[in-house]
Amino acid sequence: MNTTTxxxxxxxxxxxxxxxxxxxxxxxxASFLFMRIGAAEFGALPTAxxxxxxxxxxxxxxxxLRGQGPAIATHWKATFGVGVFNSGMPFALxxxxxxxxxxxxxxxxxxxxxxxxxxxxxxxxxxxxNGSRIAGLVIGFAGVAMLASRSAGLHAGASGxxxxxxxxxxxxxxxxxxxxxxxxxxxxxxVPPLATATGSQLGATLFLALPxxxxxxxxxxxxRAWLALLALGIACTGVAYILFFRLxxxxxxxxxxxxxxxxxxxxxxxxxVFLGENITxxxxxxxxxxxxxxxxxxxxxxxxxxxxxx
Numbered sequence: 001m002n003t004t005t006x007x008x009x010x011x012x013x014x015x016x017x018x019x020x021x022x023x024x025x026x027x028x029x030a031s032f033l034f035m036r037i038g039a040a041e042f043g044a045l046p047t048a049x050x051x052x053x054x055x056x057x058x059x060x061x062x063x064x065l066r067g068q069g070p071a072i073a074t075h076w077k078a079t080f081g082v083g084v085f086n087s088g089m090p091f092a093l094x095x096x097x098x099x100x101x102x103x104x105x106x107x108x109x110x111x112x113x114x115x116x117x118x119x120x121x122x123x124x125x126x127x128x129x130n131g132s133r134i135a136g137l138v139i140g141f142a143g144v145a146m147l148a149s150r151s152a153g154l155h156a157g158a159s160g161x162x163x164x165x166x167x168x169x170x171x172x173x174x175x176x177x178x179x180x181x182x183x184x185x186x187x188x189x190x191v192p193p194l195a196t197a198t199g200s201q202l203g204a205t206l207f208l209a210l211p212x213x214x215x216x217x218x219x220x221x222x223x224r225a226w227l228a229l230l231a232l233g234i235a236c237t238g239v240a241y242i243l244f245f246r247l248x249x250x251x252x253x254x255x256x257x258x259x260x261x262x263x264x265x266x267x268x269x270x271x272x273v274f275l276g277e278n279i280t281x282x283x284x285x286x287x288x289x290x291x292x293x294x295x296x297x298x299x300x301x302x303x304x305x306x307x308x309x310x
Contacts, residue, residue: 017251024243024259029266031236032094032103032110033274037228039095041221047229048091049205049212052083054233056201059241063198071195072202078187079199080206086180087237088204090173097166097173102277105147107267108287109170111260115140115297116178124182132296132303140293144171146286193245201237261291 038047063072072079097106115137121127147167180200188196247256264287271277295301 017247020243020247020250021256021259022262024240024247025262026266027236027240027243028259028263029107030270031232031240032098032107032267033270034228034232034236035091035095036098036103036271036275038221038225038232039098041225042217042229043215044095044099045092045208045215046212046217047095047232048088049208050229051091051232051237052087052201052204052208054230055087055237055241056198056205058234058238059194059198059201062242063194066194068192068195068198071192072199075188075191075195076199076203078183079191079196080203082180082183082188082196083200083203084207085176085183086200086204088207090176091204092208093169093173093176097169100162100166101170102271103275104264104268104271104277104279105283106166106170107264108283108290109144109147109167110174111264111287111290111294112140112144112171113174113177114260114294116174117181118178118297120175120178120182124186132301133299134297135303136293136296136301138293140290140297143286143289143291143293146289147283193248194242197241197245260294264291 035047035051038050042050063069094106094110118127118133118137144167184196244256244259247259268277268279268283268287272279292301296303
């Protein structure tokens with residue numbers, strides 16, 4: 001087999017997962033845009049509730065058609081519990097934060113999810129990170145502290161205290177994602193990904209239903225807000241879940257994790273173009289620090305010489 005043929009085969013093999021990676025980054029980046037639009041009229045909890053309800057209605061027929069009904073029924077307790085930490089709580093926390101801070105800033109903080117995942121795995125499974133990963137955790141959280149130290153990315157009229165609470169809400173959401181990842185590994189190993197995704201959205205819907213009804217806005221939200229939540233539930237949650245699990249299958253968890261670097265890029269772009277959000281130099285510097293920390297803490301980049309293999 002000549003070199004040209006080998007290169008063509010490698011390119012054709014790499015293209016599918018690369019396309020999934022870029023699409024997933026674009027969809028999850030857009031989720032912050034749509035959450036900000038929806039939360040402004042619906043409020044934080046109703047926005048999160050409508051998002052997961054739409055995602056559940058989108059995923060459930062697909063799961064049933066693919067014969068995943070028995071798996072959902074068998075593992076409903078675990079999938080519903082994971083849904084609270086994987087979708088219900090973090091979506092509500094991000095919506096709350098987006099009432100104060102810009103979508104791009106929230107997406108940059110969201111890039112710390114792998115770091116929280118490493119910390120939770122360390123506490124839960126005693127997976128002690130090496131020196132390089134510990135350095136990454138310190139650098140990453142230093143980047144978040146840099147963001148929180150200035151009133152960059154605030155809505156007009158928002159105070160510094162409000163920004164601090166918003167950043168804390170984002171970090172709480174990231175911690176929830178880290179817990180859900182370890183919980184999925186602990187309790188849902190071997191369960192089909194589509195069943196896990198569908199069950200988690202059903203669980204998140206039940207978790208948020210009563211608070212959303214209680215806090216439902218007195219005035220009917222606009223068509224723009226409804227369309228934002230429709231896109232958020234179907235594209236940024238339902239379709240994104242399918243892409244994410246397919247990406248893990250095609251490229252492996254390590255490559256799938258690199259979508260974390262694309263999400264803030266798309267979110268900053270969408271926010272600037274569609275919402276007129278201001279991207280400051282301090283935000284970009286902090287984002288670079290956070291990305292460097294994530295790369296080290298997840299093992300994508302390693303300090304020092306590579307370990308020798310037999």
